[in-house]
Amino acid sequence: MKKLVHGGDIYSERNIKTIVDFSANINPLGLPKSVKEAIVSNLDNYMNYPDPLCRELRQAIAKHESTLADNIICGNGAADIIFKIALALKPKKTLLIAPTFSEYEESIRYIDGEIKYYDLKENKEFNIEKDILDYITADLNMMFICNPNNPTGIPVKSKEMIEIVKRCEEKDVILVVDECFIDFLKDEEAYSISKFIDKYKNLIILKAFTKIYAMAGIRLGYMICSNELILDKVNAIGQPWSVSTVASKCGVAALNEVEYVKKSKENIEVNREYLIDELKKLGFKVFDSKANFIFFKANDKELNVKLEEHGVLIRSCRNYKNLGDGFFRIAVKGEKDNIYLIDCLKKIGVV
Template identity: 40%
Template structure:
């Protein structure tokens, strides 16, 4: 299987990794401590295969019913489980977007129905998208904010899409993994987690990976009010799919409110810095993003040249509807961002 993502720091000399959209603050120390305690417990017991303590903590934090939640070894495992259970003949993805939606569909034998986001619209989802949903696909995947573009789908548009999917008996999976980076107020505006009971075809994906800086622990969850769908997904997942350290780190993470505030403030400040620097002769074009990452156009050999300088960025040439010369960079701490800009400017 060809690796299609960022974060491959194992085959090159990488000092600064801007290819993955992970919280630059790193994992909260409360989570590190909890994970270490989980390692000690792991010698004597299996994980709780349903992760009930973590599900209770998510339920209390997100104000949704505990039995709407299913845990996964990262959100990616759950979208694969969703497709393996549903076995759709065709699935819709608005592209460019996270490539695992397509791979999960194909792995389940489905045909991809790709809806091309237009560069002239800044890769925003057009209002005509909802009209195109006529029941020809059994499932639709949307990412909010989208990856790699960083564009969001506003609540009013999401509402129309959710209604249309119910009318056409179409499952709708909305990936909200990057939403917490936008700050609590904006997250509340855009999240549809409180709409689950109104829309039985709705599935929401969330991950601890990005916002809590724990990609190596692998922890995510899906939520839906559709109990037959939940049980179907459980039926295709392996038991004990989330480890004791991951579950305990997740419980600790949900108590780290000040960490989230610090994250949002850092991302807002540092993205402004990066945008100003990129616009000063580095990027050919910069696209509007509300995410903790920036999509841009630049010289085609940028990734290779920066890698020579010890910096890894994400080439977006392998995303559907993008090509050579498109790149995504994550927003990091100020010292790292300054080093990225310094080494970038040193390229001849």
Template identity: 45%
Template structure:
């Protein structure tokens, strides 16, 4: 039987034993929720659904290109970033790929569909799970694709621009592509955030993955995209799946999302404040916090061993990271939410730890 391995499963059990909804800390979604402008755009677009969607997402591409200050032909849209990942695997058909460990599971899942062999660069706890310069040596002549999640999921660690340029140059030398997943970069503090998209014109080997999902709290709408300066790759992406992979509702939602400047400003301020609050509170409870530069916190807390179950009993869902490559039981990831919600989680954590101490 297929086993779902991501966070965000609010469907297996919809309510707690006392009839309340679970507070889902297992999925990293903007805590401000879906902006009103997106809701209105989706409602107004319902009348357009008698038509097929634009297979090239032309209006959305024009707006996004202006927003990113990039040529429109650099953008390929999909039914969420995960959909783009599977298309990229089919379009590139790499024989061998290098992945960080731990990292987002769907890179490997997508690559396995084209029988790609996987090599892992094991991130070291002693280095706070950050990639080091020796990753360049792990890129060999038989490497066809390198995938870097930046900031990484689940650790929230950033790979520096300088190291990414070294990796990119090594990829060019051996004839490999570099996929950089920047889906969570929107939540990184202003002084640390950066994008590699200014190098797209110079490096046709570079592909950047982005999504509307997390930033605008619209995972149920499904909208993501990748950026590449290679026209050959764009053609291959279109040939690797159906033409109507982005619904009319998703295209209209995306256009509306890019107008939500005030929403984004409020989101960044909230995330920065609450990220600091959660880091400090977790540290005070004896947890070791790593990275955590985005809208989620990655930490190690060996006791209680059944922490997810104890929090589940109290109405909270968190992401155990024990099933990630190169991790073990005791590692967890939680989303950053509002102060009221975060206080509730910390209270539940304290109760869980106290329960463990009694036995």
């Protein structure tokens, strides 16, 4: 049986009645009202096959992203598209950040590609430094970068990201930028480079409805790219109905939720600062996350196991490359859950 490497495993059998899941980084406000209404109001449409071209959804995304619908490919979550990119483009050598989201490596391993790593350093607070440009060499075919990074939550400003895009362009490297968490940033315009998609033909942007719209169980993501050859290759991979009618209708509804997103940002900011302050008071080393999750280090390597006894799930980061025991990630949840987590940590009494 496949071993689970992600958070959000609330389905495993446990000897506890209540689970508070801090291991998955989902918007604590839950599904927007309009998304719930879209699920119910379109019930009669579910007897038909979905639109394999996702025409209505792609038009809505194009308007939201200020680009052309032809520049968009939709999929069954961002992870689905990551594998499609790897299968379609078959990079022989890929540069990855370490630590980062595991599906990049999984997709490259699946096609037997070689991987080169840029190791983030604890003594540099896990920040991406300017020397990353030296790692982008002519023998590379592809690079993945998560902005803000998962599990650290640390973003890279758009100015620095554009330097990376340009270096990749010079070396004929395709750059895949995962912006799935960028919607949670207070000033996302200072970090996102999706507006440059038409300018750089070596650039692919990944986004998803999973986190910001709390649609993890619905599964919906997309990529943006202005390179027709790349788009044609990725479009040719996979089965034609990877996006269900339910997901498509939910996506169209979600993109109109401007106030919901604004409220979500404000809610995350307040609760993130509370958690960071409380974790620091307890003696944990907390890194400078700007996303909807917090990355920290504890002396107690079994902290996740002890918290589970209290019905709390957190993400151990021991399986991330370049991390070891003692690193953990928690989602930023609502006030009541956050207070409960801190109370549980105080009861455990160790850091």
